[in-house]
Amino acid sequence: MKLELGHNKDFWAGVMFILVGAVAIMVSRNYPFGSTLRMGPGYFPVLLSSLMIGLGLIVMLKGLRQSEKIQGNWPIRALILLPFSIALFGSLMEITGFIPALIALIFMSAASGKSFKVNEVLFLTVVMVAISWAIFIWGLGLHYPLFNRFW
Amino acid sequence: MELLSNLFYGFTVALSLQNLYYCFLGCFVGTLIGVLPGVGPLATLSLLMPITFTISPVSGLIMLAGIYYGAMYGGSTTSILVNLPGETSAVVTCIDGYQMARQGRAGPALAIAAIASFFAGCVSTMVIAVFGPLIAKLALKFTSPEYFSLMLMGLVSAAVLAEGNMIKSLAMVLMGLLLGCVGTDLNSGWHRFTFDFMELADGFHFAVIAVGIFAVTEIIENIGNPEQKEVFTSSVSHLYPTKRDMKQSILPIVRGTLLGGFFGTLPGTGASISAFSSYMLEKKLAKDPSRFGRGAIEGVAGPEASNNAAAQCAYIPTLTLGIPGSANMALMLGAIIVHGISPGPTIMTKQPDLFWGLIVSMWIGNLVLLILNLPLVGLWVRVLKIPYRYLFPAIMVFSGIGIYSLSNAPFELYLVAIFSVVGFIWRKLGCPPAPMMLGLVLGPMLEENLRRSLLVSRGDPMIFMERPISLAFIIITVLILIVMSLPTIKKRRKGITR
Numbered sequence: 001m002k003l004e005l006g007h008n009k010d011f012w013a014g015v016m017f018i019l020v021g022a023v024a025i026m027v028s029r030n031y032p033f034g035s036t037l038r039m040g041p042g043y044f045p046v047l048l049s050s051l052m053i054g055l056g057l058i059v060m061l062k063g064l065r066q067s068e069k070i071q072g073n074w075p076i077r078a079l080i081l082l083p084f085s086i087a088l089f090g091s092l093m094e095i096t097g098f099i100p101a102l103i104a105l106i107f108m109s110a111a112s113g114k115s116f117k118v119n120e121v122l123f124l125t126v127v128m129v130a131i132s133w134a135i136f137i138w139g140l141g142l143h144y145p146l147f148n149r150f151w
Numbered sequence: 152m153e154l155l156s157n158l159f160y161g162f163t164v165a166l167s168l169q170n171l172y173y174c175f176l177g178c179f180v181g182t183l184i185g186v187l188p189g190v191g192p193l194a195t196l197s198l199l200m201p202i203t204f205t206i207s208p209v210s211g212l213i214m215l216a217g218i219y220y221g222a223m224y225g226g227s228t229t230s231i232l233v234n235l236p237g238e239t240s241a242v243v244t245c246i247d248g249y250q251m252a253r254q255g256r257a258g259p260a261l262a263i264a265a266i267a268s269f270f271a272g273c274v275s276t277m278v279i280a281v282f283g284p285l286i287a288k289l290a291l292k293f294t295s296p297e298y299f300s301l302m303l304m305g306l307v308s309a310a311v312l313a314e315g316n317m318i319k320s321l322a323m324v325l326m327g328l329l330l331g332c333v334g335t336d337l338n339s340g341w342h343r344f345t346f347d348f349m350e351l352a353d354g355f356h357f358a359v360i361a362v363g364i365f366a367v368t369e370i371i372e373n374i375g376n377p378e379q380k381e382v383f384t385s386s387v388s389h390l391y392p393t394k395r396d397m398k399q400s401i402l403p404i405v406r407g408t409l410l411g412g413f414f415g416t417l418p419g420t421g422a423s424i425s426a427f428s429s430y431m432l433e434k435k436l437a438k439d440p441s442r443f444g445r446g447a448i449e450g451v452a453g454p455e456a457s458n459n460a461a462a463q464c465a466y467i468p469t470l471t472l473g474i475p476g477s478a479n480m481a482l483m484l485g486a487i488i489v490h491g492i493s494p495g496p497t498i499m500t501k502q503p504d505l506f507w508g509l510i511v512s513m514w515i516g517n518l519v520l521l522i523l524n525l526p527l528v529g530l531w532v533r534v535l536k537i538p539y540r541y542l543f544p545a546i547m548v549f550s551g552i553g554i555y556s557l558s559n560a561p562f563e564l565y566l567v568a569i570f571s572v573v574g575f576i577w578r579k580l581g582c583p584p585a586p587m588m589l590g591l592v593l594g595p596m597l598e599e600n601l602r603r604s605l606l607v608s609r610g611d612p613m614i615f616m617e618r619p620i621s622l623a624f625i626i627i628t629v630l631i632l633i634v635m636s637l638p639t640i641k642k643r644r645k646g647i648t649r
Contacts, residue, residue: 009579009580010316013319013580016576031343032341035610037610039601039605041341041343044601044602045329048325048328048329049325049329052322052326056322058318059316059322062318068581071579072372072375072376072579074375075371075374075375078370078371079371079572079575082370083367083569083571086367086547086550086568087568089555090551090555090561090565091561093555094561102548106544109370109544112374113374113539113540120541124545128545132548132552136552136556140202140205142205
């Protein structure tokens with residue numbers, strides 16, 4: 001079965017392994033390689049990357065002969081919003097404190113779903129803030145300021 | 152007699168009020184999160200693990216073990232009621248468990264699963280108590296070449312026996328090993344692959360990658376492909392299995408436990424293979440095999456006993472050799488190391504309270520699950536009914552706070568964000584993340600033992616062949632590779648995983 005290259009699962013998996021391996025080898029060239037007797041910091045990574053490029057080639061070539069199609073949807077919205085929400089949460093923990101960071105995280109991650117209803121999310125936010133406070137701040141004694149003073 | 156006194160010592164540790172509390176708490180939270188559809192044991196463990204870092208090592212590991220069993224147990228509940236397996240070992244439970252639920256026998260299915268798991272748990276606890284010290288004694292003779300070959304065997308067999316494409320799994324092990332190289336090289340002090348981020352000097356925290364690729368990626372995937380689920384809740388009214396059910400289940404439970412104990416102890420195999428082989432065995436032994444797939448109670452009892460026994464016996468290589476057999480155990484090993492304990496044969500002499508306390512707490516954990524789950528089935532069912540749009544922001548909150556608490560800085564959350572996208576791409580390309588996790592945790596130890604071996608042998612790689620134990624591991628590794636790449640076996644594997 002011939003597949004369009006763009007949807008060829010194994011082909012792209014192989015390409016991914018080859019690329020990662022190649023980049024790792026390039027970076028490792030800055031580290032002393034050493035010898036088999038006394039390995040430098042570059043030895044092991046180069047060994048691993050070379051093996052990975054080899055396996056990547058096999059996967060890629062096999063993919064060209066016969067492969068499955070890449071399946072499922074690409075939920076672009078979730079793919080952008082969810083990682084961003086968790087990164088933002090990290091930054092806000094430092095800048096604004098626990099509660100505003102939580103509110104931002106819940107609203108933004110909820111927005112990545114298919115149905116976003118404001119009152120539902122508000123309700124969820126109240127519940128989750130209460131639960132998180134109870135578990136982490138009160139229960140486990142983590143010292144995070146609920147609100148920072150300067151914002 | 153030594154065994155008895157050791158177990159008694161374990162009881163004094165595990166039955167302290169504090170440890171009992173954490174055991175109970177772990178089982179409860181583990182089941183609570185594990186029961187959620189679309190949150191498998193791996194995600195549950197990664198999510199809840201950071202919490203255990205804040206308490207003392209013994210209590211922390213006891214709680215973590217509770218979370219692990221709870222998550223496994225919660226997973227079976229979801230399999231039976233919603234037909235959504237959290238991980239491959241639960242796929243088998245879905246087959247007949249879900250059919251039983253559709254016939255209005257969800258109650259007995261859940262009860263048998265709990266009883267089977269409890270029986271398997273009791274036996275496995277004894278197996279660990281007896282064989283753990285024996286293996287540790289044997290392992291005291293191991294030096295770096297043996298460890299290297301053993302790790303190689305564990306990594307290769309875990310990759311090869313995992314579901315999906317074998318070469319991709321092997322490449323993912325290498326990916327994990329490479330990710331494990333990130334950070335300061337212990338021998339030379341060079342910073343490898345840190346790209347001048349001081350935060351990376353200690354390497355990736357394994358919890359960061361686990362939460363990224365198991366928790367967040369999972370959510371992205373679930374939002375992309377919402378599952379149509381039908382929860383059989385009305386039928387959980389009568390819980391207790393009939394006498395006939397019990398009679399039919401006893402032997403499958405015993406056989407499943409034996410299979411699971413065997414596979415669980417071997418590095419690289421584990422819960423999924425045990426569950427599959429138990430199902431196959433029961434089907435073969437049954438007088439009327441056509442009942443299987445239509446709600447045969449043996450098809451729930453055997454595999455459930457089997458995967459629970461395997462999940463628990465997997466602790467043997469993890470604790471006594473420091474070599475995890477599955478991604479779950481890799482997380483556990485990572486957690487043990489974070490707690491400042493070095494697993495290996497000396498753990499029993501250096502940390503007897505940890506070893507024996509943990510073992511006894513496993514048994515207590517199984518008891519807690521049995522007591523907790525049968526009466527609380529109603530609660531789990533209600534949890535199952537919570538719509539996903541409420542669940543995933545909550546999971547994000549737990550992931551976020553848990554990871555932030557690792558170092559109280561935002562950097563690791565940025566990494567989670569990156570790895571959630573990377574994990575999604577891996578998933579789309581059919582690259583299994585579990586072998587990667589094993590590689591990541593074992594990477595630094597593998598490199599260290601490789602270096603030491605070659606230093607001893609003056610650079611001669613034949614050292615791995617000249618030492619008999621090491622040679623045996625290498626031969627097994629090669630055999631596994633050869634056998635699993637035979638075309639007939641490849642086909643059969645595909646048939647099973649479908």
